[in-house]
Amino acid sequence: MGSAVFTPASLFASGEQGGWYDPSDLTSMWQDSAGTTPAAVNSPVGKINDKSGRGNHFTQATTAAKPILRQSGALYYLEFDGVDDWIASTAVLPLTANDNATVALALEMTSATGMVIEHSTSADSNNGTYYVYRGGSTTWRPQARGTVTSNPFFTVSAVPDKAVYTNQFSISGDVVSTRRNKASVGTGAGDQGTGNFGSYQTYLGARAGSSLFSAMKIYGVVIRGALTADPTALEDYLAAKSGAY
Amino acid sequence: MAYTDRIPFVIPAINKSDADAVFATMDPDFGGAGSFSVPLNATGAGNPTHWGSYGPVETGAYAALTGTNAALKAYLDSRPAKSGITPPSLGVVQSFKQTALLGAPGQNFWAFLTANGLKRVEPVI
Secondary structure (H helix, E strand, O other), X not given: OOOOOOOHHHHHOOOOOEEXXXXXXXXXXXXXXXXXXXXXOOXXXXXXXXXXXXXXXXXXXOHHHOOEEEEEOOEEEEEEEOOOOOEEEOOOEEOOOOOEEEEEEEEEEOOOOEEEXXXXXXXXXXXXXXXXXXXXXXXXXXXXXXXXXXXXXXXXXXXXXEEEEEEEEEOOOOEEEEEEOOEEEEEEOOOOOOOOOOEEOEEEOOEOOOEOOOEEEEEEEEEEOOOOOOOHHHHHHHHHHHOOO | OOEOOOEEEEEEHHHHXXXXXXXXXXXXXXXXXXXXXXXXXXXXXXXXXXXXXXXXOEHHHXXXXXXXXXXXXXXXXXXXXXXXXXXXXXXXXXXXXXXXEEOOOOXXXXXXXXXXXXXXXXXXX
């Protein structure tokens, strides 16, 4: 008897908050933000549905700012241009059940700096937030904030950097940790203050849709309002979607 | 719908409302008025003198953008109606076409800026 095939849906089986975004599933995306014209390769994507079952879909109504769906062999990705592309949760994405979060990304970063994903318009000033920022060609800079900001700097491979990054945050535990392709690249233990994560829009590709744009290829994103004790199965799943390893 | 690859566009700040009106109608989605969102000037600091946009347009829109003023006006008038959005007048279309800088599909945005003596105005984190 074989074991069940892993999908990120299992990470939400206990009611965890969050979202799962899968550019390889063309039935989960549309060219328009209303979700009426199906996605097509080499066309802009105005809506990508959340496959976690939580309904936290991402939309972008300005075509110039939409990522473009690309195909490379059997792989699919959203291409963000690093100029004006971004997409965000249509409504607030609640992570209010606790003070833990896992943010796993399969991506190829091509710009040396840029906001990959941010919970709220600014995780520097809003409480109960996180971001994942590329602070330099070899600098991975995750951040979490309860009422105090903790933002360690981790050294990673230079861009272009294709990898699966798993970031975990615990506000009361004062943990900001990152794994790259299943290997730890660092853990920060700075004080994050208190409180749970909040309900904010989550932005992919830029800060608040207005600055710090990232040039990157997104092969998959999983946001989970909980720590993930062993993310190996998730990482392997995202690696298969991206060819990262 | 068929789209071009990304195209660089730049508009002087004083004519941004013309570009907003053209793109509000041209964009098949409802957010076209927000297309010119990249602040630009000669130094990369201070107030923007120009605004940029970098994205795909429908192939029919590209043909209209590179055609005559009348052709672009006719294309915009032919677009499906969107609530709250009225196609711009011929005068607005003429003003847009006279002042907009239009690159080619697939052209690098940053190289386009450099060629036109512009830089992005952006804060650092």
